[in-house]
Amino acid sequence: MNCDQLREHYELYALGIAEEPERGEIRDHINRGCEVCGAGVKRALETAALLGASAPAAQPSPQLRHRILASVGSEQRRFGFAWVPVFAMAALLLVVAAYFAVSNRRYADDAARLRSQSARLRVQMRAQAAEIVRLTEAFAILSGPSTTEASFGGKQPQPPRGKVFVNPSRGVLLIASNLPRTPADKIYEMWIIPKGAKPVPAGLFQSQDDGSAMHVRPGMVDLASTAAVAVTVENEAGADQPTTTPLIVAALAP
Amino acid sequence: MILPLILAVYSGPEDRALVERLKRRDPQALAELYDRYGRLSYSLVLRVVRDKAIAEDLVQETFLRVWNRVHSIDSERGAIGPWLLAIARHRAIDYLRSSAGRDRNTAVELDETDHAPLYREMEAGILISDQVRRVKAAMEKLAPNHRTVVELAYFEGLSQSEMSAKMGQPLGTIKTWVRTALQSLRDELGVAVSSS
Numbered sequence: 001m002n003c004d005q006l007r008e009h010y011e012l013y014a015l016g017i018a019e020e021p022e023r024g025e026i027r028d029h030i031n032r033g034c035e036v037c038g039a040g041v042k043r044a045l046e047t048a049a050l051l052g053a054s055a056p057a058a059q060p061s062p063q064l065r066h067r068i069l070a071s072v073g074s075e076q077r078r079f080g081f082a083w084v085p086v087f088a089m090a091a092l093l094l095v096v097a098a099y100f101a102v103s104n105r106r107y108a109d110d111a112a113r114l115r116s117q118s119a120r121l122r123v124q125m126r127a128q129a130a131e132i133v134r135l136t137e138a139f140a141i142l143s144g145p146s147t148t149e150a151s152f153g154g155k156q157p158q159p160p161r162g163k164v165f166v167n168p169s170r171g172v173l174l175i176a177s178n179l180p181r182t183p184a185d186k187i188y189e190m191w192i193i194p195k196g197a198k199p200v201p202a203g204l205f206q207s208q209d210d211g212s213a214m215h216v217r218p219g220m221v222d223l224a225s226t227a228a229v230a231v232t233v234e235n236e237a238g239a240d241q242p243t244t245t246p247l248i249v250a251a252l253a254p
Numbered sequence: 255m256i257l258p259l260i261l262a263v264y265s266g267p268e269d270r271a272l273v274e275r276l277k278r279r280d281p282q283a284l285a286e287l288y289d290r291y292g293r294l295s296y297s298l299v300l301r302v303v304r305d306k307a308i309a310e311d312l313v314q315e316t317f318l319r320v321w322n323r324v325h326s327i328d329s330e331r332g333a334i335g336p337w338l339l340a341i342a343r344h345r346a347i348d349y350l351r352s353s354a355g356r357d358r359n360t361a362v363e364l365d366e367t368d369h370a371p372l373y374r375e376m377e378a379g380i381l382i383s384d385q386v387r388r389v390k391a392a393m394e395k396l397a398p399n400h401r402t403v404v405e406l407a408y409f410e411g412l413s414q415s416e417m418s419a420k421m422g423q424p425l426g427t428i429k430t431w432v433r434t435a436l437q438s439l440r441d442e443l444g445v446a447v448s449s450s
Binding site: 008011012015016017019045046047048049050051052053054055056057058059060061063064065067068069071072136139140144169170 | 278279281284285288289292293294296297298300301306309310313314317318321322333335336339340342343347385386388389390393404407408409411412413414432433436439440443
């Protein structure tokens, strides 16, 4: 089909209701750089955008902004704020449960089950939200074009092994395996070691049961002045400076 | 009613700087993007799904998608506002389809229209209030049946066959209404939208 025959279908295409064969033809024209169809579809997309802006104005809740920013790690989660709907639901469930427990003992088991489900849901949601933030940060570091990587543990007999990824604007990502389980009151602490200066704490983490770990320290890193990334075992509260011999040292290329 | 739109949808050179900052993973840029387009995208999604909680979830998904795919937009020539709205509409209609159990194969095809490169060289200020006002006026001028088919296509994601079933009209009639409605909008908005 030529561009004249497709002209009537640009708006349908932009709205997503063009039918075959016109839809495929327009797609092919665009893919091969057809300027006529490209401009026509662009104008149709502009009209579609305007239609979107014609929806009746509505106001989202103030929490939505916090949720979006927290999901990319830019705001600390507000324990009592972002989870208001969850707590409200939990509170409602508790009230309902209490009412039934008093009025009729038959509902006692159901009430306990609801409370348990509510608590479990709350924990799951919190864990999932935190994990999404962590994975988003890790992905941002891994996919950054200016990310530098360094390996560690390759020459030791029973070492933790893995890699460190450093992105100047996004932060540090450590992925390790073969990490021994820490004693009950200990935790792993990551350090960013500047050239000729004291190590800087870069967050606490624990390994999984299988000895693997992924730890992210988001934020800016001055790659030129950083010599290495290291990990030590510290008391559970963490330390300002390393107190044990590093278990992991990943030297960054000078 | 129009004032929030004026405040929410102003775009221009600032959008280009914003895209650059988003590409540098500046979270404050995401905050500014939300301040600029959050209310607009929420209004659109709420119009589609008609449920406030679900609309907020879908808007959150939209902004995360933009955050994760912002590298694909041309910061010099791309229009992030229209692109963001296309993603928001896509997410909302996807939700409608899945919740209604509609067959994706016969429903409208949106995947092709939220690719960032399609939004290159689009008028930067496309969403400014005057144009929004013009599209509202143009919609109001349409005959009721014509307005209905445009709204069913845009806000409910119905294909022409689905509109035919929903409205109890022959497919040919629906196609005529859609074509006439779009022609009228094109005539009304021909000056409002970019003529490049």
